[in-house]
Amino acid sequence: LVMLGGGIGSVLRYLINLWVPFTPYPFVSTLSANILSSFVLGICSSILILHPERSWILYLVIIGFCGGLSTFSTFSSEIFHFIRQEKYTLLLSYVALSVCLCVIAVTAGYFLSRKFVS
Numbered sequence: 001l002v003m004l005g006g007g008i009g010s011v012l013r014y015l016i017n018l019w020v021p022f023t024p025y026p027f028v029s030t031l032s033a034n035i036l037s038s039f040v041l042g043i044c045s046s047i048l049i050l051h052p053e054r055s056w057i058l059y060l061v062i063i064g065f066c067g068g069l070s071t072f073s074t075f076s077s078e079i080f081h082f083i084r085q086e087k088y089t090l091l092l093s094y095v096a097l098s099v100c101l102c103v104i105a106v107t108a109g110y111f112l113s114r115k116f117v118s
Helices: 002-018 027-050 056-069 072-084 088-116
Strands: none
Touching: 002 027, 002 056, 027 056, 027 072, 027 088, 072 088
């Protein structure tokens, strides 16, 4: 299940990366993948709390899919790239956006799924 979910998440990450040529900033694909992964993780966390017997969600979606989709190592590399280029305003904006939007996405996914899953 982890391998299947990881494969799907990795392919989706690649497809999101193909979207980059249409944006002026290459880090947008990383930010998008991390927000989407956080949202899905929030939904699945809510489902697991309500239905702990659905442990397959942990392995297939949270560990596999979200692990393959989210890109913390790429995020870290992009931050280092901003440091090397001395683009500190962009660095701080990117870190703040990433942390805030991903926490909002997890929270939104969690509470949204609570409305539909009982």
